[in-house]
Amino acid sequence: MIWLGIDTANSPLSVAIVKDDVLLIEESSMMKINHSLRAMPAVEEACRKADITPSEIDAIAVSEGPGSYTGVRIGVTIAKTLAWTLDKPLYGVSSLKALAFNGQLFNGLICSVIDARRSNVYAGVYRAKGTDLVSVLEDQHCPVAQLLEKLKECKEAVLFVGEDVKLYESIIREHLGKQAYIAPFALNVPRASSAILLAQSANQPEIVHTFTPQYKRITEAEANLMKKGSSYE
Amino acid sequence: MKKDHYILGIETSCDETAASIVKNGTEIISSIVSSQIQQQKKFGGVVPEIASRLHVEQITLVIQEALNEAKLVPSDLVAVTVTEGPGLVGALLIGINAAKAFAFANQLPLIGVHHIAGHVYANQLIHEMEFPLLALIVSGGHTELVVMKSHGSFELIGETRDDAAGEAYDKVARVLGLPYPGGPQVDQLALMSDEGIDFPRAWLEKDSYDFSFSGLKSAVINYKHNMEQKGGKINHAHVAAGFQQSVVEVLTVKTVKAAREYDVKQVIAAGGVAANQGLRKSLTAALEKEGIPFYVPPISLCTDNAAMIAAAGYEMWKSGVRNDSSMNGRPGMPLKSWN
Numbered sequence: 001m002i003w004l005g006i007d008t009a010n011s012p013l014s015v016a017i018v019k020d021d022v023l024l025i026e027e028s029s030m031m032k033i034n035h036s037l038r039a040m041p042a043v044e045e046a047c048r049k050a051d052i053t054p055s056e057i058d059a060i061a062v063s064e065g066p067g068s069y070t071g072v073r074i075g076v077t078i079a080k081t082l083a084w085t086l087d088k089p090l091y092g093v094s095s096l097k098a099l100a101f102n103g104q105l106f107n108g109l110i111c112s113v114i115d116a117r118r119s120n121v122y123a124g125v126y127r128a129k130g131t132d133l134v135s136v137l138e139d140q141h142c143p144v145a146q147l148l149e150k151l152k153e154c155k156e157a158v159l160f161v162g163e164d165v166k167l168y169e170s171i172i173r174e175h176l177g178k179q180a181y182i183a184p185f186a187l188n189v190p191r192a193s194s195a196i197l198l199a200q201s202a203n204q205p206e207i208v209h210t211f212t213p214q215y216k217r218i219t220e221a222e223a224n225l226m227k228k229g230s231s232y233e
Numbered sequence: 234m235k236k237d238h239y240i241l242g243i244e245t246s247c248d249e250t251a252a253s254i255v256k257n258g259t260e261i262i263s264s265i266v267s268s269q270i271q272q273q274k275k276f277g278g279v280v281p282e283i284a285s286r287l288h289v290e291q292i293t294l295v296i297q298e299a300l301n302e303a304k305l306v307p308s309d310l311v312a313v314t315v316t317e318g319p320g321l322v323g324a325l326l327i328g329i330n331a332a333k334a335f336a337f338a339n340q341l342p343l344i345g346v347h348h349i350a351g352h353v354y355a356n357q358l359i360h361e362m363e364f365p366l367l368a369l370i371v372s373g374g375h376t377e378l379v380v381m382k383s384h385g386s387f388e389l390i391g392e393t394r395d396d397a398a399g400e401a402y403d404k405v406a407r408v409l410g411l412p413y414p415g416g417p418q419v420d421q422l423a424l425m426s427d428e429g430i431d432f433p434r435a436w437l438e439k440d441s442y443d444f445s446f447s448g449l450k451s452a453v454i455n456y457k458h459n460m461e462q463k464g465g466k467i468n469h470a471h472v473a474a475g476f477q478q479s480v481v482e483v484l485t486v487k488t489v490k491a492a493r494e495y496d497v498k499q500v501i502a503a504g505g506v507a508a509n510q511g512l513r514k515s516l517t518a519a520l521e522k523e524g525i526p527f528y529v530p531p532i533s534l535c536t537d538n539a540a541m542i543a544a545a546g547y548e549m550w551k552s553g554v555r556n557d558s559s560m561n562g563r564p565g566m567p568l569k570s571w572n
């Protein structure tokens with residue numbers, strides 16, 4: 001069984017191929033790169049290095065967001081087009097859950113964080129259970145202070161994972177003090193192999209045609225329209 | 234027997250998700266267009282982020298439908314062609330990444346097509362191109378005069394310096410309180426009046442084939458304000474007719490002048506505004522007088538579609554043009570010749 005994993009939900013890019021539960025290849029880059037330029041070449045390169053033709057792929061896992069709107073759309077578009085045209089199952093995995101998996105060995109809560117600007121974050125809180133993660137606080141878009149207040153109430157050790165955590169390190173310390181642990185850099189890299197592993201424990205593949213990113217946020221235009229109280233005409 | 238060549242075209246540069254199969258560059262086998270007009274209407278225009286979101290929802294469905302309707306499978310195709318630019322970057326990226334993934338999965342060559350080259354080649358689907366030809370491309374995003382001396386050779390001789398013709402139509406429609414997309418409604422209104430308000434024509438420099446519509450748009454707005462201040466009522470049909478007369482006259486006169494100067498064998502019109510009745514009538518009459526054949530595709534091929542991308546892509550494919558998977562969306566892509 002050959003799995004292809006893709007994560008372009010944020011500025012990092014990760015592509016992995018797993019064959020019969022062996023990670024054959026994984027390439028992750030944290031550089032701020034243009035996914036449109038690099039994502040598909042990275043998929044092709046991984047297949048070539050692993051000596052796999054596209055039709056040999058048996059299943060596809062993709063990070064479905066939240067994160068950068070454009071980034072997540074590129075990964076999802078590539079994944080759903082491959083899954084559809086190759087007629088293989090597609091699995092969408094939360095980008096926050098995949099990132100949280102880096103803290104799987106932590107004894108406590110794992111909070112993955114992606115910056116959403118203006119003191120807002122996308123965040124998910126998980127706890128490890130075997131090779132899976134169970135959700136403690138649903139993936140959400142919220143002010144960072146609100147997230148930290150909720151975590152404080154949990155009164156448990158929390159490991160913060162993600163490249164963007166450093167933007168909020170001081171406010172995290174302020175709110176949580178010794179309750180907070182900050183992951184070292186090696187654990188901040190989203191890994192497409194984590195997406196594959198989490199996809200393997202999913203019950204049902206996605207319906208490919210209707211599969212869309214999890215933005216966790218409506219667009220500004222929609223928000224403005226709601227404020228005005230509908231009907232533009 | 235000659236083998237038929239089937240090309241898949243994909244177009245997502247603005248607010249339509251489209252896919253098409255074209256045979257030998259000239260025959261539409263299938264053409265699917267999923268328009269976002271209904272969803273974008275309530276915002277009074279195209280919201281780029283919403284356009285991108287809707288493209289992701291539609292893209293594989295639309296390609297699948299194009300294949301189904303053509304009763305073809307990917308292995309029947311010789312290439313995948315996709316709009317590379319210009320357009321909304323986030324929207325372009327959906328079509329481009331779907332095209333890349335599809336091309337890789339099915340081991341097909343990938344070709345990036347310029348959107349305007351697509352509009353020009355829409356004509357190849359109804360009538361064989363004869364060179365040299367002059368193309369007038371008028372849409373919400375473009376107003377261009379292009380001379381072609383052979384397949385894949387484009388010489389841009391004039392373009393708008395500010396608003397595109399279609400953009401001016403939409404803005405005037407808004408001034409008149411018409412709902413989005415207002416261009417076709419201005420056309421309708423204009424047809425109801427034969428005494429248009431006298432608005433200015435922007436001829437620019439004597440030898441220029443460039444266009445400018447922002448002054449005209451301001452003149453319409455000023456006229457409305459002046460009338461309102463005087464407490465008078467404005468006749469919407471007269472305003473629409475006056476506006477349309479100004480746009481159509483400038484487009485027609487410059488097109489005819491260029492057709493003469495470049496001694497072309499045919500003139501073609503393309504783009505969403507080429508669906509405008511007033512413009513079609515005026516160009517037809519003026520070019521008939523000159524004895525120059527004039528072609529304009531049916532409305533479904535004037536507005537954005539993927540058959541035109543496949544038609545242009547076919548000529549590129551024949552000329553050996555290929556892209557690799559590092560193709561990016563190019564919102565400001567210039568029209569370049571491939572031959």
Ligand SMILES: [Zn+2]
Nearest residue numbers: 348372504537
């Ligand atoms: Zn167009």
